Amino acid sequence: MASSLSGAAANRILPVASRARFSLSLSSASRSSLSLSSPSCPLSSAKCFRFSPFISHLSLNSQRRSMVNVSSRGFGTVAAALDLEQLKSAKDDIKEILKTQFCHPILVRLGWHDAGTYNKNIEEWPQRGGANGSLRFEVELKHGANAGLVNALKVIQPIKDKYSDVTYADLFQLASATAIEEAGGPKIPMKYGRVDVTVPEQCPEEGRLPAAGPPSPADHLREVFYRMGLNDKEVVALSGAHTLGRSRPERSGWGKPETKYTKDGPGAPGGQSWTVQWLKFDNSYFKDIKERKDENLLVLPTDAVLFEDPSFKVYAEKYAEDQEAFFKDYAEAHAKLSNLGAKFDPPEGIFLDGPKQAVPEKFVAAKYSSGKRELSDTMKQKIRAEYEAVGGSPDKPLQSNYFLNIMILIAALAFLSSLVMN
Numbered sequence: 324m325a326s327s328l329s330g331a332a333a334n335r336i337l338p339v340a341s342r343a344r345f346s347l348s349l350s351s352a353s354r355s356s357l358s359l360s361s362p363s364c365p366l367s368s369a370k371c372f373r374f375s376p377f378i379s380h381l382s383l384n385s386q387r388r389s390m391v392n393v394s395s396r397g398f399g400t401v402a403a404a405l406d407l408e409q410l411k412s413a414k415d416d417i418k419e420i421l422k423t424q425f426c427h428p429i430l431v432r433l434g435w436h437d438a439g440t441y442n443k444n445i446e447e448w449p450q451r452g453g454a455n456g457s458l459r460f461e462v463e464l465k466h467g468a469n470a471g472l473v474n475a476l477k478v479i480q481p482i483k484d485k486y487s488d489v490t491y492a493d494l495f496q497l498a499s500a501t502a503i504e505e506a507g508g509p510k511i512p513m514k515y516g517r518v519d520v521t522v523p524e525q526c527p528e529e530g531r532l533p534a535a536g537p538p539s540p541a542d543h544l545r546e547v548f549y550r551m552g553l554n555d556k557e558v559v560a561l562s563g564a565h566t567l568g569r570s571r572p573e574r575s576g577w578g579k580p581e582t583k584y585t586k587d588g589p590g591a592p593g594g595q596s597w598t599v600q601w602l603k604f605d606n607s608y609f610k611d612i613k614e615r616k617d618e619n620l621l622v623l624p625t626d627a628v629l630f631e632d633p634s635f636k637v638y639a640e641k642y643a644e645d646q647e648a649f650f651k652d653y654a655e656a657h658a659k660l661s662n663l664g665a666k667f668d669p670p671e672g673i674f675l676d677g678p679k680q681a682v683p684e685k686f687v688a689a690k691y692s693s694g695k696r697e698l699s700d701t702m703k704q705k706i707r708a709e710y711e712a713v714g715g716s717p718d719k720p721l722q723s724n725y726f727l728n729i730m731i732l733i734a735a736l737a738f739l740s741s742l743v744m745n
């Protein structure tokens with residue numbers, strides 16, 4: 324039965340089984356093919372064959388993530404459950420690091436620069452760029468826009484070594500969203516399960532991220548962010564992330580070497596911040612850019628244009644006035660940014676706070692129960708899995724095949740007319 328299901332469906336409906344560990348390897352390319360690996364190897368041969376972290380960039384994560392393990396407790400959600408536990412622990416570890424290293428801003432920038440290479444006009448993964456962990460490779464870290472981000476990778480690498488089932492792509496986004504939340508920002512409705520690229524050749528070419536001082540900042544921002552599939556509201560909301568952090572002339576060429584707000588850290592001193600309290604996530608970025616009263620604070624040409632361009636200005640003014648509106652739009656835009664270009668395994672993603680929070684479709688049992696009795700949860704799960712295996716959902720009817728319907732109608736008419744003729 325399992326071989327006829329997609330990986331995601333199999334994850335959901337395979338029943339609990341035995342303690343002898345072996346694994347069913349579902350290839351992501353051909354999810355219907357099912358193979359058993361050697362029982363002597365607890366997981367697959369891919370899992371047995373570990374690379375050192377230093378060459379782990381040739382990691383086999385994408386293969387590992389598409390496995391459904393069979394353990395004594397059973398088939399089924401083991402792979403997802405394992406990831407979830409690792410994800411939760413990774414999040415806790417990130418929170419601990421933030422308490423002592425105050426690296427919130429650079430972690431946000433790391434997540435943004437991994438995702439922000441996305442090009443919606445390219446369909447193929449990973450050529451389309453986006454949140455795929457490519458930023459861990461030296462070739463991409465060396466892009467001018469990524470100056471300094473090697474320091475963020477140094478924070479992430481020990482966590483990656485500890486939780487090997489969590490991909491770099493997920494860790495970058497987890498770290499960024501956690502940093503926003505821990506700095507007092509909104510809770511971001513994140514999902515996980517991003518697949519990593521495996522070799523540096525899969526990195527995007529240089530030049531996909533925005534420049535801070537282009538000749539026409541508004542046109543430039545639109546060109547870059549529209550290419551990512553984002554709109555004016557999202558450009559302005561996301562720019563609000565500059566409420567955190569500093570610009571350092573020795574990295575980006577922008578900002579002062581230090582100001583009264585940055586000379587004592589916390590973290591490595593120096594740089595110029597956009598806001599006074601640059602480790603606190605709030606709407607002060609918009610207030611400060613609007614007022615421009617304090618010469619200690621940074622305003623990049625691409626920041627200034629948010630109050631100059633008529634369309635951007637609508638949102639910038641709103642966010643300067645209304646922090647709640649900013650938080651709401653920021654959380655949505657950040658979640659969208661974090662998913663750009665990503666390939667998820669399982670395709671619907673993994674949710675740290677349980678799937679209910681993130682699965683938007685509501686199960687309407689009445690539509691599927693024949694009598695007065697409510698369907699059991701297992702039955703609901705099975706029905707959902709069956710629907711999803713063929714690309715549908717219990718809440719949305721499957722697309723009808725109009726061509727087939729017309730053919731049946733024509734055949735029926737032909738049959739009837741032949742009866743009448745005879």
Ligand code: HEM
Nearest residue numbers: 428429431432435533534535561564568569570571574575
């Ligand atoms: C709108 C176009 C953007 C431009 C031109 C831009 C440019 C820059 C520049 C020049 C820096 C200074 C880097 C350094 O010297 O270390 C910086 C830092 C930063 N950017 Fe942006 N950025 C943009 C959008 C974003 C977005 C969308 C986010 C997040 C959602 C973001 C988050 C950050 C953060 C948090 C920092 C501070 C990093 C630190 O303190 O280490 N930026 N950005």
